[in-house]
Amino acid sequence: MHVAKKTQIPAEDVLRRDDPRWKRLHDIVFEKSFKTGNFILSSGVSSKFLFQLRQTTMLAEGATLIAEIVLEYMQRHGIHCIGGLVQGAVPIGQSVLMLGHAKRYPINHFFVRKEAKKHGAEELIDGYPLDDSEVLIVDDVATKGGSIKTAIENLLKEHPSCVVKRALVIVDRQEGAAEVLLANRNVQLVSLFKKSDFPIPESPLCLG
Amino acid sequence: MQWATKIKKLLQDGLYVNNLELIGDAAWEAVKSGQSMFPAYVIQQISRDISACWDDGPLLANEAKRVEDALRPSMEAVLDSVLSNASQADMVASVEALIKKRVDTL
Numbered sequence: 001m002h003v004a005k006k007t008q009i010p011a012e013d014v015l016r017r018d019d020p021r022w023k024r025l026h027d028i029v030f031e032k033s034f035k036t037g038n039f040i041l042s043s044g045v046s047s048k049f050l051f052q053l054r055q056t057t058m059l060a061e062g063a064t065l066i067a068e069i070v071l072e073y074m075q076r077h078g079i080h081c082i083g084g085l086v087q088g089a090v091p092i093g094q095s096v097l098m099l100g101h102a103k104r105y106p107i108n109h110f111f112v113r114k115e116a117k118k119h120g121a122e123e124l125i126d127g128y129p130l131d132d133s134e135v136l137i138v139d140d141v142a143t144k145g146g147s148i149k150t151a152i153e154n155l156l157k158e159h160p161s162c163v164v165k166r167a168l169v170i171v172d173r174q175e176g177a178a179e180v181l182l183a184n185r186n187v188q189l190v191s192l193f194k195k196s197d198f199p200i201p202e203s204p205l206c207l208g
Numbered sequence: 209m210q211w212a213t214k215i216k217k218l219l220q221d222g223l224y225v226n227n228l229e230l231i232g233d234a235a236w237e238a239v240k241s242g243q244s245m246f247p248a249y250v251i252q253q254i255s256r257d258i259s260a261c262w263d264d265g266p267l268l269a270n271e272a273k274r275v276e277d278a279l280r281p282s283m284e285a286v287l288d289s290v291l292s293n294a295s296q297a298d299m300v301a302s303v304e305a306l307i308k309k310r311v312d313t314l
Contacts, residue, residue: 038269042225042262050266087264114229146226 013076014168014190015069023207025065026193029171031055036201043144047060048201051171055093067095068194070168074136075105077166081130083110084167085151088140092170112151129162137167141187145177152185166190211238211248212290225267228259247286247303253308254310259274282306282307300310 015022032055039050056062070092075081082093093109100107110127117123129135135153148167155162164187172178172191181187214234221227235252239245258275282305288294289302 023297035266037266040224040267040269040272044227046269052266146310 014073014192020202021065021069022192025056025062025069026197028059028062028065029053029193030198032056032059032062034198043146045143045175049198051141051173053170054091056170057088057095057140063091063095064099065168066092066192067099069135070096070138071099071103071105071107073190074100074107074170077133077134077136079136080106080164081108081110081128081133081135081167082138083108083127083129083135083151083155084110084138085112085126085147085154088147089138089151092138092140105180110155112154114150114154123158125158129155129159129160131159132163133162134165137164137171137187139167141167141171141173142167142169142177142191143173143175145180145184145189148177148181148187148189149185152187168192171195209243209291211235212287213242215251216284216287216291219280219287223258223272225259225263227264228255231255232259232301240261244290247290247299250303250306251283251286254283254306257310275313278309282309 001079017023029051033052035050035052036048037050039047041047041050057066070082074080074096082096083089084093090111093111097107097109108128108130110125110129113126114122115124135155137148137155139147141149142148148169152164154165155164164185167187167189169177169179169189169191171193172189172195174195178189215231218231218234220226231264232252232255235248235255238248239252258279261274282302286299286302286306289299294302
């Protein structure tokens with residue numbers, strides 16, 4: 001029996017480093033979103049640095065660059081649907097949605113709740129997932145892959161015919177998300193940047 | 209009482225977003241099943257409240273420690289009163305002490 005080899009898509013598949021937009025977006029992320037200090041991450045891990053990506057994804061230039069890059073990625077792979085877990089995925093998906101409309105590349109957009117609302121329709125998904133089609137799951141930052149896994153699982157609960165092969169993040173903290181998603185869900189994680197693209201403070205507390 | 213034991217164990221891991229969500233889930237299950245609804249509901253609300261605050265931005269380590277130092281002993285005291293079948297008055301007192309601590313941490 002033929003078993004497909006699981007491999008990570010090279011970063012260049014999203015955006016080549018010699019593309020001027022890579023440098024410009026890197027500068028924005030570094031200036032607006034890269035913080036140093038003593039932080040506790042959602043997973044309980046201590047960290048000497050943090051990517052606060054909403055300061056980039058909700059900045060006009062940052063959002064525009066991200067929209068261009070992600071839309072091009074979706075066009076290359078023929079993907080017409082984008083979504084992810086609240087709240088990190090929302091500004092990314094919304095920017096791509098609007099640019100797709102302007103460029104006449106139709107896109108559906110949705111977001112996924114961590115858990116169903118306890119009142120009302122109790123839906124996990126809001127927006128327009130595209131059934132029977134490939135969906136690009138996005139997030140602003142990946143650490144251990146938990147948010148992306150939750151997004152995929154909750155999407156498939158309500159839309160089991162959606163196909164998830166790829167997830168895209170702005171920054172991969174390189175703490176196991178790519179490996180976890182590949183092993184557990186056969187989803188390939190791609191990123192615009194990796195932790196190693198930034199000057200991470202050296203410290204025994206820095207578990208990244 | 210199983211829920212209280214489960215949350216006591218989770219508390220040993222400390223207060224951070226993912227763990228607070230697990231604590232909230234365990235407390236909510238207790239509320240739904242009608243077990244010790246008053247303390248379970250208060251713990252659920254406080255856990256969700258803090259995790260929602262912390263999930264929305266960078267969490268500084270000293271802020272996490274400040275809240276944990278203030279709240280964890282009071283949460284444990286409530287759970288102990290549940291596990292020891294404390295009197296209604298003692299139970300209410302422990303829950304009110306937890307609520308007061310939560311207010312003080314704001």
